[in-house]
Amino acid sequence: MEYINQFYGVVLALLASVLWSLNPPIIKKFGYGISSIALNAMRAFMAMLFLVIIVIVYGFNVVFTPMGLLFILGSALIGPGIGDIMYIKSIRAVGAGRAITIGYTYVFVAQALAVVFLGEKITVGLVIGSFLALCGIYFVYLEGNDLEVSYRNLLMALIPAIAWGIGSVVNKYALFYADPISLGFIRAIVLSLVLLPFSSREIKKGVKSRRIVLVALVTGGLGYGIGIPLFLKAVDIVGVSVTVLATTLTPVLGRILSVVIAKEKIDLKGIIGTSLVILGIVIGVQ
Secondary structure (H helix, E strand, O other): OHHHHHHHHHHHHHHHHHHHHOHHHHHHHHOOOOOHHHHHHHHHHHHHHHHHHHHHHHOOOEOOOHHHHHHHHHHHHHHHHHHHHHHHHHHHHHOHHHHHHHHOOHHHHHHHHHHHHOOOOOOHHHHHHHHHHHHHHHHHHHOOOOOOOOHHHHHHHHHHHHHHHHHHHHHHHHOOOEOHHHHHHHHHHHHHHHHHHHHHHHHHHHHOOHHHHHHHHHHHHHHHHHHHHHHHHHHHHHOHHHHHHHOOHHHHHHHHHHHHOOOOOOOHHHHHHHHHHHHHHHHHOO
């Protein structure tokens, strides 16, 4: 029974990874002409429309306590809020393939925080994996194409990794107070309400564009509305470490789709860098 649950959790995480791998190339190719904050607000709103139907069917299960609300709000604002806004910015600044490769080093941030807050142990694999991933980021930084990557843009691409890593641990605590679907629904509502005052003018412009609406629908409705609850359910079933290991499929597919959809170029340094990051992540979460 335990093996079946483990397998089920990994499958859910892999499905989330497939959905998330679509986001960077689609945002890069079609998400121009609107601010990162406004686009993220629209994505959250689309997710809310998806999830409200699911919540009506399966119910809304949340335990409202001061500590629970703190973790739930943190779950909404840190990862999907700060992390995804900076992710969109980094996609536009350094390219979809680079952004997804660098961003997915969040696994190590999550692992380090898990040592402190969840009692997990530092392993030799984590140290080796971290070193390989950092080497990979440097190769990706050196990759030569039409986008010049400054140190500022490189740091921008690392912010999502930090935010997602923190958010992964916060998610674990938030799941003590809400089921994955209800938590995903609250996150979408909170994110929409928080971002709206900062981007109302841009949102009005965005809703007039069929292209932007479709981008928000695919990356928000599918990525947020379906992908995040799948991820949260996986965390709930198999824990943080196994779940983040499964999501390493995202940078692999994302890098490929960035070439296919966004027509980005990748040279030998990019291939080596991406491979080192993925290898480092796999070794690090063993």
